[in-house]
Amino acid sequence: MKQSQLLSKTRKEAPKDEASKNAELLIRAGFIHKEMAGVYSFLPLGLRVLNRVNDIIREEMNAIGGQEILLTTLQDRELWEKTGRWSDEVVDNWFKTKLKSGTELGLGFTHEEPLTALMKNHVRSFRDLPLYPYQIQTKFRNEMRAKSGIMRGREFLMKDLYSFSRDEKEHSLFYEKAKLAYMSIFDKVGIGEMTYITSASGGTFSKYSDEFQTITDAGEDTVYVCEGCKIAINGEVLEGKKECHNCRLSDLKERKAVEVGNIFNLGIRFSEALNLTYLDEEGKEKFVVMGSYGLGPTRLIGTIAETLSDKDGLVWPKRVAPFDVHLVEISDENNEVRKVSERVYSMLKKRGVEVLFDDRELRAGEKFKDSDLIGIPLRLIVSKKTFDGGLFEVKERASGKISMIKEDDLCGFARDYLK
């Protein structure tokens, strides 16, 4: 894509109504637009990142048997009353609205109820199980206070998978697989190293749950990290925990972290309340054992922005970057550079490399600053200075490393780097 046609513009100054680094950078670089507190729109660059994050999530969920669906946002009051989660005393962050007739509706903040009810149409026999439907969908939570940019919004995207198993044993098997799939997602989006499987409270669902916590000062949670075992314990449940495997409690390090995922064993809490049952091999009726597995793509993007950016701007990991290569041309008086850039641009595009081509009539400094801010993994500079010698300068955004590459080798170099 040519940058002269991109709808967003970068900004030099940080917006005054944002304090968090993620929102500041994402807004300055033109990835998102703030609609109101805790509510953000995604612009072309931001949506590209979001789509790539979602693709990675789909890849991992499909690999463990997930089937993608899309549930509704509007929620039926009567259904939620059956599980006791309609009342504002129980769930204080409901957004509620009304039909013209006066009937109350809710805007979904999670989807255990509607999906469990829906599954009754499809689950009858032990042969129908297990099933792992998931969706990537907008959730609404009427937070008292939105904060931390896109890390805690009132409207945000969430991937929620629900497992429907025959018994606890089958459930545990999947639960452990889901854990690995989650860690694989965090690895692929570039924050695996600083993300820990964390023992946490199960809230109203269960006694314990597993969270995925990424270490960053921008986080709201306090966790105790055991670096040896690569696991952590959430401060909220530290009481009562004597040790982490073989390590002593005193060896754990206190860290601020952001919860990027959370998985729960739901048992039969919902299948019992909504009567989701199946007939086992002996013809006996049993409740389906459930689990839920949440992960917020938008929060994940915020976390990447928080943890991987530097003083010059965003630094996107290869797998989630909006483009692979930022082609920056430094124009000359007789349009020679333009000709070469156009040639390189179409060559790379033809071979499947995603390129943002900065073809704007601006000075070099300004283009470099913008390029740093946007944070595409590789910067390819086309200027008279270097291509006269048959070489192109390629700079890695993350490390700053510079390589001089021949035109014929550009595509190969990019592919190798992006692998």
Place this chain on the structure above:
RNA sequence: CGGGGUGUGGUGUAACGGCUAACAUUCUUGUUUUGGGAACAAGCGACUCCGGGUUCGAAUCCCGGCACCCCGACCA
């Protein structure tokens, strides 16, 4: 929801109760520039968040509302 703070062109800021609301940036046009946010010139762009009040006169003072930010509480 408790406490604190802030609302001025698209963005970031300035303006004692008193001239046509200023500066920078963005944007437009032109000339000169061309490897780290260039220089000059000429322009476009604002009911100073909304509603009341005080005053000869309000961006400025007072009251009410709304929005946004921060701390705390909450976060299934």
